[in-house]
Amino acid sequence: MKKGTTFALRSFIQLFSFNARKLSSSSITDTTRPFPDYSPKKPSVRDTELVHQIANAIKLRRAEPLRRSLKPYECKFKTDHLIWVLMKIRSDYNLVLDFFEWARSRRDSTLEALCIVTHLAVASKDLNVAYSLVSSFWERPKLSVNDSFVQFFDLLVYTYKDWGSDPNVFDVFFRVLVEFGMLREARKVFEKMLSYGLVLSVDSCNLYLSKEKTGTAVIVFKEFPEVGVCWNVASYNIVIHCVCQLGRVSEAHHLLVLMELKGYIPDVVSYSTVINGYCRFGELEKVWKLIEVMREKGLKPNSYTYGSVILLLCRSCKLAEAEEAFREMIGDGIVPDNVVYTTLIDGFCKGGNIKAASKFFYEMLSLDIAPDIVTYTAIISGFCRVGDMVEAGKLFHEMICRGLEPDSVTFTEVINGYCKAGEIKEAFSVHNRMIQAGCSPNVVTYTALIDGLCKEGDLDSANDLLHEMWKIGLQPNLFTYNSIVNGLCKSGNIEEAIKLVGEFEAAGINPDAVTYTTLMDAYCKSGEMSKAQEVLKEMLGRGLEPTVVTFNVLMNGFCLNGMLEDGEKLLNWMLAKGIAPNATTYNSLVKLYCVRGDVKAAAAVYKDMCAREVGPDGKTYENLIRGHCKARNMKEAWFLYRGMVEKGFRVSAGTYSDLIKGFFKRKKFVEAREVFEQMKREGIAADKEIFDFFSDTKLKGRRKTDTVVDPVDDIIEREYVESRHCKEAVGDDVLLRELS
Known part of the structure; x- marks a missing residue:
């Protein structure tokens, strides 16, 4: 053991065993009462x-x-x-x-008779009946707790000598008091028994220890050995848990070491409790070290250990490691329960990997592990996040069919999902169902609906809903107001948005970074960059720290308005100040470079973001592919497309179209057809311009030879014919507009 560690441990031992509050003088006497x-x-x-x-x-x-x-x-x-x-x-x-x-x-019956029968039950080793008899007294209407407690205890002492003389009767009495939450009375029993020369069993003391408040439990753990209580491993586990609950995980770890020095052998619960404590505070490195020590001592992690580690890994977005720990858990012969599966499902949903989350969900069902309301809410929320409301709605219905009643969280997630997908009618349908089910909508529910209405531009309905909130006694919060500010900004009413900010600020609700970022975004999109920068200055002046989203809004504004140099300066400033840009930050610059035809500069930005370990997202690939396709750099475009697919990003119809057009311009018809086939397999519909490319290629092939070279699929033929019929049905001017 290292010198520093030894010193720290000694200090801890002194802290844990010195200056403990003494028991009352009545509990420690020189003579024992008969x-x-x-x-x-x-x-x-x-x-x-x-x-x-x-x-x-x-x-x-x-x-x-x-x-x-x-x-x-x-x-x-x-x-x-x-x-x-x-x-x-x-x-x-x-x-x-x-x-x-x-x-x-x-x-x-009299209380005296009850005490007598309790004594006889204990003497006959029938502790369950004794416990039931004592409990029956506290379950009936009685005098004040203190009076009834004194009467019962005094009569139990009075009848002790002649009717049982088994000290376990006081253990039973003590346990009942603890179970009924009468901890102060239980402590008095403990002290009174000391005066009669009896010490309650360690199991009873452990029960008391586990029910006390965390801080009090630690004090009790120090005090009781002074009067004869010999703690065991379970006792140490309880107090280690209490110390962890107080947020003093390092002290809990020292106590784990101390119990071993005192001759107690820590078990899997001891280690798992400290591991869970470190997990709560994100101390992953210490967690791995402690698991290693645990294994060296021949102890295997249990489901609680793995559950804590998996939860930490999911919260840390280390989903691959979480799945690895999960598979290791199964390899150790531990069957995962509902909690572990729900943790993984929630983690992968929040990480945007709905496919993996679904895999765990259906794996869970195949093992007959019943999902509960939390599990369903997690997976439904995941599908809502990615905008797949068909699957979210299906799971919502399935949950109800299983007899699981949605709570306010589930209802709100579904409502929010429909609102974000622009399906306001469905959102209000779920809202009505929520009310019919007797589940009251909360501020979050109303905020989701208001946000959805604002995004649809229906500010009047959003305002009506705001008044409905006030009417039923719900106070709108900052998120509610931010939704309305966002709606006003999107509708072009920036001045009204600023006025609203002043109103809710006067009501005592201070605007946050989101409020200011929303106003900045509105000014950026309207081309008023100077005003956007003024809003940023005001935000900084109020001591609000801008987020990366705030800077992304400003970056997008510079690039939308063609202010490339300002965008580059902003990026360099962010890097110099240690503000980590994300993919969205870089995407604005990549897009502008590609629009200007400078794909070389766009590629340089892409390389820089990769060098800084900023992972490109789907938009990064789309912008670069479009830029290279326009520049006819199809080799680079194809390489990027393959990388996009390998990383699991969904390829949009626009990206497929860019690739097909690019290959056609380079007369690479085989590659164009390959992309088109993949597009079809993904179930993505092509536009008429793409069909025209293939039809023109076919006609040219027919002019040269009597046979059709590489004919198009029957589906393409059919859709091509239908598109021709459509063209004939409309005027030439409309057709030109469609093609353009």
Whole structure:
């Protein structure tokens, strides 16, 4: 062990074992209190005779139900008789239970009688019945908690010496108090038992430790050994968990080392708890080291360990490593549960890989692991993110058919998905269904609908919905207002948007980076770059930190308005200030270079972004392919197309068209046809201009020879004929417009 580590551990041991708060003076005494003698009320002669008759009837007619054998005595039986009869039959435990239940069914038993039967149950090692008896007292209407607790405990002590003398009865009593959340009373029992020379079992103390507040549990862990409690591995695991909950994972790790130094052997729970703590704080390197130590000690990670690691990897967007850990988990013979699968599904959905998420979802179903509402919400949300509302709607319906009721989160995800896809009618249909299901829409739900309406340009309906929110008592938040600001900007009402910003600011809601970025975007698209830069200055003046999106908006504005030098300066400034540009930042420059026909400069930008480990996205490839196709650099365009496909990016109809046109211009008809065939396999419809390219090629082939060289597929022929019929049906001027 390294010197620094040893010093840190020593300091921790001192911290953990010094200056602990002492137990109250009543709990640590020099002399042990004796349990009192039991002296019940004496029966009268008449009562003695009745008790004798009842006891004989119970013993001699035990084969009969008590309700029949004791029928003659019911009218004379009183509460006082219960204890006297119990004294007669105490040696027969089963008879005691039957008689006690008979008595309780006819009139309330005394607390003293309940304590007596509890003692007898514990003495007979029937701890479950003892637990049930004590619990029954706290489940019924009673006096104040403190008064009833004192009465019960005092009577339990009073009856102890004569009716059981088994200290486990106090363990049962203590456990019931803890389970019912009466921790203060449980602590008093612990301290009172010390005065009688008894220490509660470590299992009972562990239960108390696990239920206490995290900070208090740590204090209790320090205190109890001073009065005789010998903690075990489970105890250490509980307090390690508490320390992790307090966010002090390093201390929890030191405690793991300390327990081993004290002779306790940490188990898989000990290690997994600390690993989970490090996972919560994203300490992946420490996680791997601890797993390695764990394996060296012959301990295999369990499902909890793997679940924690997989969750961290998914949150860190290390999805390939998450899947690798998942497969390793299966290789270790651990069957993944619903939680692990849901974590992976959610992680891959948020990472944009809906295909992988679907694979895990259907793998889960094939293993008969039932998805719950969280699982369905995750996969539905994933399809909503990529705009596949057909599949999202299908899964939403499937979830309901399985008897799973959508909650507000699920409904809102579906509504938001439809809104983003521009399917406002469907969004409101789900909204109505949400209300009919008794699930109240929240601010997020309304914001999604308002955002959808604003994007459709229906600002009046968005405003009506805003008033509806106020009417039902929901306060619009910044996201709601930002949606309306965005809608106003898109409709060209920038001044109205600025006015709205002033209004919600006056109401105490301060604009954020999104608000200012939206206004900047509007000015950029309207060509007012100076005003966009003024908005940026105001934003900075308010102490708001611009995001990469803010700079992307400015970059897009420069490039849209042909201000290439300003765009280049902005990129260099971002790099100099340590602001990491993303693919969108570079895409604006690539697009402008390609529009200007400078594909060499566009390629240089592409190389620079790759060198800086900024992964190109689909738009990067589309822009470069279009630029190279226009410059007739088909070799480079084809290379980029192959890279785009290999990386899993969806190729758009426009990109396919650019490639086909480029190959035709270079008279590479075989390559053009190959691209066209791939386009058809992807289910992407070609426009009329592409069909014309192929038809013109066919006609030229027919003029040269009597046979058709490389005829087009039947589907192409049919669509080509249909396109010709369409052309004949419209005027020449319309046809020219379509072709252009």
